[in-house]
Amino acid sequence: MHTEPKEKNQGWRAWKERLQALKNIPPLLGLMWKSGPGTVVMGAGSRLAAGIVPIATLDISRLIIKYLVGLSHKHPLPHDFWWLVALEFAFAAGGALCGRLIDYSDTVLADRYTRYISVRVMEHASHLDLVHYEDPGFYDKLERARVQATDRLATIRMTGQLLQQVVTTASFIVGIAFYAPWLLMILVLSIVPAFLGESHFAFLNYALKFRQTSERRQLDYLRVLGASKDSAKELKLFGLGSFLSGEYGRISDRLLKQDLALARQRGWVTSLLSVVTTAGYYSTYGIVIYRTITGQYSISDLYFLIGAIGGASSNIQTIFSTFSGIADQAVFLTDLLEFFEVRPAVKSSPNAIPAPRPIRDGFEFQNVSFAYPGTTRLILRNLSFRLEPGRRIALIGENGQGKTTIVKLITRLYDPTAGEILLDGVNLREYNLEDLSREIGVVFQDFMRYEMTAGDNIAAGRIEERRNVARIQGAAQQSGAHDLIDRLPAGYQQMLGRRFEGGVDLSGGQWQKIALARAYLRDAQLLILDEPTASLDAPSEHEVFNRFADLTSGKMALLISHRFSTVRMADSIMVLENGRISEAGSHGELMMSGGRYSEMFELQASSYR
Numbered sequence: 001m002h003t004e005p006k007e008k009n010q011g012w013r014a015w016k017e018r019l020q021a022l023k024n025i026p027p028l029l030g031l032m033w034k035s036g037p038g039t040v041v042m043g044a045g046s047r048l049a050a051g052i053v054p055i056a057t058l059d060i061s062r063l064i065i066k067y068l069v070g071l072s073h074k075h076p077l078p079h080d081f082w083w084l085v086a087l088e089f090a091f092a093a094g095g096a097l098c099g100r101l102i103d104y105s106d107t108v109l110a111d112r113y114t115r116y117i118s119v120r121v122m123e124h125a126s127h128l129d130l131v132h133y134e135d136p137g138f139y140d141k142l143e144r145a146r147v148q149a150t151d152r153l154a155t156i157r158m159t160g161q162l163l164q165q166v167v168t169t170a171s172f173i174v175g176i177a178f179y180a181p182w183l184l185m186i187l188v189l190s191i192v193p194a195f196l197g198e199s200h201f202a203f204l205n206y207a208l209k210f211r212q213t214s215e216r217r218q219l220d221y222l223r224v225l226g227a228s229k230d231s232a233k234e235l236k237l238f239g240l241g242s243f244l245s246g247e248y249g250r251i252s253d254r255l256l257k258q259d260l261a262l263a264r265q266r267g268w269v270t271s272l273l274s275v276v277t278t279a280g281y282y283s284t285y286g287i288v289i290y291r292t293i294t295g296q297y298s299i300s301d302l303y304f305l306i307g308a309i310g311g312a313s314s315n316i317q318t319i320f321s322t323f324s325g326i327a328d329q330a331v332f333l334t335d336l337l338e339f340f341e342v343r344p345a346v347k348s349s350p351n352a353i354p355a356p357r358p359i360r361d362g363f364e365f366q367n368v369s370f371a372y373p374g375t376t377r378l379i380l381r382n383l384s385f386r387l388e389p390g391r392r393i394a395l396i397g398e399n400g401q402g403k404t405t406i407v408k409l410i411t412r413l414y415d416p417t418a419g420e421i422l423l424d425g426v427n428l429r430e431y432n433l434e435d436l437s438r439e440i441g442v443v444f445q446d447f448m449r450y451e452m453t454a455g456d457n458i459a460a461g462r463i464e465e466r467r468n469v470a471r472i473q474g475a476a477q478q479s480g481a482h483d484l485i486d487r488l489p490a491g492y493q494q495m496l497g498r499r500f501e502g503g504v505d506l507s508g509g510q511w512q513k514i515a516l517a518r519a520y521l522r523d524a525q526l527l528i529l530d531e532p533t534a535s536l537d538a539p540s541e542h543e544v545f546n547r548f549a550d551l552t553s554g555k556m557a558l559l560i561s562h563r564f565s566t567v568r569m570a571d572s573i574m575v576l577e578n579g580r581i582s583e584a585g586s587h588g589e590l591m592m593s594g595g596r597y598s599e600m601f602e603l604q605a606s607s608y609r
Ligand SMILES: Nc1ncnc2c1ncn2[C@@H]1O[C@H](COP(=O)(O)OP(=O)(O)O)[C@@H](O)[C@H]1O
Pocket: 134, 372, 375, 379, 397, 398, 399, 400, 401, 402, 403, 404, 405, 406
């Protein structure tokens, strides 16, 4: 074969891959255990019981036959004979009962597993740094982890089957060993070639599945792309549908070819090896028959041994296939397990202090420089400024100057690359993260439109207050959302968005009022408005900012805009340019100085005057 040398070169790598494929199995078992210890115990218990039923019934049958054979020699039927029959019946019935219990616990465990994994994925995701979400590779992984979280009934069932098969096989082997250890030797020796062959191919199979992971991901992507809301528009216009399905077909054909090649090879080799096993099986069979003829074994011994030998060898065969089935499934858990391995970098220090209430000195940026993780371009350079309680600061700068980045640093979605951010003279990193978040209310440019009720959309700002109708309505009144919610058919109970039945979609400006209400409900000491008005025209933005400025009068607030003409009501204005504050002062002062601010103000103001 022309691939021979390459295969040999990769020999040791292949072994590494084989072991890698197995390393998912312990965590898989761990996850099952954690999702429902009680259910696992019930399932495993019934599997153990069901596992010994075959040997027990075989042995009781042996005793029955022994008595019956004795009967033909004119011995009376012993008085406990019928008890034996009853016992065999009890075992058979018990086995059937275990079967039901097994089905039940498998189904329950599969549900619990899905629930456990889904909750863990959500919880883990919520603790990760924002930087992860901005990495497409991570996002991909998260998506696949979500898929892998569900529908693991087959894996759970196979794991239980494996346990049961091992117990059954072990019990048959003990039974055989009890009669004739040397018989066991022959049996074991004849199984060795099949064992090696089967495990070799099982490993090759996992290794193949592992190698195919990236192509399988590609298939997933194509399948999603070929039938998703986001892609439908372009796919139709560009006529890409058949191209995608063609690609899908091409890749899956290639994978199928690889699978088939291995399956064929496996089929041939293992068939030959199973002839060896069968030969071994029949030699022991022959020996047992010979010994029965010569009188060393009775008919009942013959019955038991034939049953035990047959049972042991057929169970060993199925153990292999069950095991490769489990390992196959485990390969697909890789993304989920890797996802759980991802750790947040931004987190509370172990002896974090609570955020100050009230804040006395405010926030201070000291020579802060920042480049996004994994990049080298400094978005902010040696930036220094203060946000003081009771003052409304406006931050303006053209698109891409780093205004939103500053918000991400204040809220510790990221930490600075150099320099320090202080709150009341203490580095932000010293504070408890959740506590700090509670003191900052932000309305981002791309704020969320939750497909929940209007009330819950506002309550999201402070979910503990979900039942506090008065506070929610108060926040809505402040933001100007109350009137519009009042006019909705179901008021605060109105489902928003189009996803769910009866949902009502709002206009951009209406959604924005709801987002503002969310920030007000937060009762935070610092309020930040980061261009949530970008979709509105300049006069409307002006109005929103005016209202915000009124509401935050006497409080600590940060207003962000790229429109120079909309923030004049702020107590102080900072112009962000090339990662630095290029000018700062009140509107009047900046206009007087005749710098960039006054220039841009005139330019932009004239466009809607
Ligand atoms: N997650 C990110 N990774 C790398 N660069 C980013 C990221 N987010 C923003 N940037 C870059 O940082 C710069 C500042 O962005 P941003 O703070 O959003 O600007 P602004 O809010 O002033 O419009 C832009 O050049 C943008 O491309």
